[in-house]
Amino acid sequence: MRGRALKVVADNGAKRVEPAPLVVEAVALVEAAAPPAPPERISDQVKRLQAEARGLAHKHVMSLKTALEELKVLAEDISSGGDVYPAGVREIARRLVEDCEARAQAVASLAMRN
Template identity: 50%
Template sequence: MSPSLSVVSELPRSEALSHRVRRLQVEARGLAREHIAALVAALHEVEVLAGEIADGGEAYPAGVREISRRLAEELETKVATIEAITSRN
């Protein structure tokens, strides 16, 4: 025999709703910071990879090397901008 279930109309409130909202907002901001940090780390990886291809010599087509060089330069600036914005918040 399975245990019987009952409907609970109200969950116990261990904290005021306004405190819960603030706590969840703080948690959401923390998760957003983690997500941004993951983005920055991924962009750094792409920057390194693009730099390696840009400096890869004749094994890579000239157009790919040029795009990779520009991408590496742009990513450096974009990452710096993201870091500056997040440091202000």
């Protein structure tokens, strides 16, 4: 067999057979279900909700402080705006500047206590 070589064979018009398309079916993965967590005790749920409420209240108070600071800036602009603004409005804005600054500081101080 040592001396024999492979020979090229003619096609002779034979039809080529196409391979069938490969079909892959989806396989559902099954996960091991973790054991259900024990239900939260009512006392723990109350504590969690109270802590969440305190956090939201603090955030709300800080929003008030920020709004007072923004109002102070707006009032400063109007109070120093000159004759373009009516005299009564300028006077109210001037008073608001003083009041907003003191109120914002008080709100911040009270918020830090709790």
